[in-house]
Amino acid sequence: MKNLYLEISLALISPLFTNVVIAQCDGITLESLTNPGAFEVATLTEADGIRNGPDYSGATIYYPTNSNPPFSSIAIVPGFTALPSSVKEWGPFYASHGIVTIIIGTNSLFDFPEARAEALLDALETIKKENVRVSSPLEGALNLNQLAVSGWSMGGGGAQRAAALDTTIAGVVALCPWLLNPELNHKSPLLIFSGEADPTAPPLLHANIHYNQTPNTTDKVLFEIANGNHSVANTPSGGGGYIGKVALSWLKLYVEKNDCYCPLLTDTLLVSPPIVSKLEKDFECELLDVVNPVLGALANVDDTDPRVIRVYPNPTKNIVNIEMHGDGQYKIISSMGQLLLEGYLTGDKKQIDLSEFPPSMYYLYIDSQIIKLIKSN
16 A cells, blocks of 8 residues: 555656545544444355365355445365364454455365465355356445455465465455565565464564565564464454454455554554553554645645645535635546546535435545545445
8 A cells, every 4th residue: 555546646647636534533443443344244165155165175254235236255274183163253343344254165175375375265156156146145245355365374474475476466364474484575465463372373483574574565463462363363252353443444445445444543443452562563654634745744734725625525425525725627436547527616505416326435536636635324
């Protein structure tokens, strides 16, 4: 994410623009990171028609039934000699927060990390097939640019290797990962959970090395739980619930690209958490606030300056209000650069209706400025 927004901005507009955003991330708080989340959850298995991948053995897909698509997705694989049941609590947790989750078994309980990496990539192929399977409840409901991987122990090592093998993976959550001689030259934002007292994958031999071996240009966090054992991160309730809150915020921020989760990490969850014995972090995220690069100010913007445009509420469920000097033409552009809507704003009450669009991030191009909009559920 360190360079993502710069690249998008340069692709859409000239360098000479201003950007003023009033962000009101109402509803996205520490209290909203509940277990379970707000959405009802259902499951799919091979008996329901999902693909039987050759590089894994058996799968369950957890998905939200009363949320609006498109959905991000994550594939999760267990560790050495372990069954999918060892990590199954992550399925309903993520799905109840709007993230489709596929949990898989391995062809052999003794598969090493590289085989588990291949299994995860194969599981993502199954997710992609669900997006086009006519009888699937997920047909056309998945954002295939928002795919993440996760795993426990050797599965965590496999998740990191999957990101190195497939550069399209949008995020990694490694649960007490085991991986010797790691080759982790990838750009996928990486969250590593480890246990201080882990006898199976001691952090000094695994997690710490993995963090250091991941390029400094990659957004990354190492979160070591005090006195934690090898299974401390197997459930979102681990670490007094910190595990789930941090993992969910990481995926929402980097996979779904929702900057409302940035302050939850930077201002609260990753600020001297009481359960942590070691915390390393090297990441950047963008706070949605009143920002004007041209004026060089954060808040305290001069309302009389003709360059100032105010947009609220942001995030919004449908209508956004625009305050600007004079009238002007606008365009709504998707995160993929597609023109979705355009028009002309006139009069004292200027509004744009986003109710026909799914929850996602959009760009408002107005008066030679780009303003990032979040459409929420």
